[in-house]
Amino acid sequence: MPRAKAIATIILGSQGIAFTPLAVPSSRPQESIIRIIRDIARALLWIFTGRTGASLNPALD
8 A cells, every 4th residue: 555655646746636545454464665666766857857657677678
């Protein structure tokens, strides 16, 4: 949930869209802070450049 909220805050907030997160019980472990930070950086990259970062992966060429 923390990763989804962080991404939604950045992406939806940049478009002026308000949202209400709803947690769903799960037995899965919470995601690591590294994944959250990585996806926040990816969202910011997308907002500022319009690129997702996928073009930086040479395996996709």
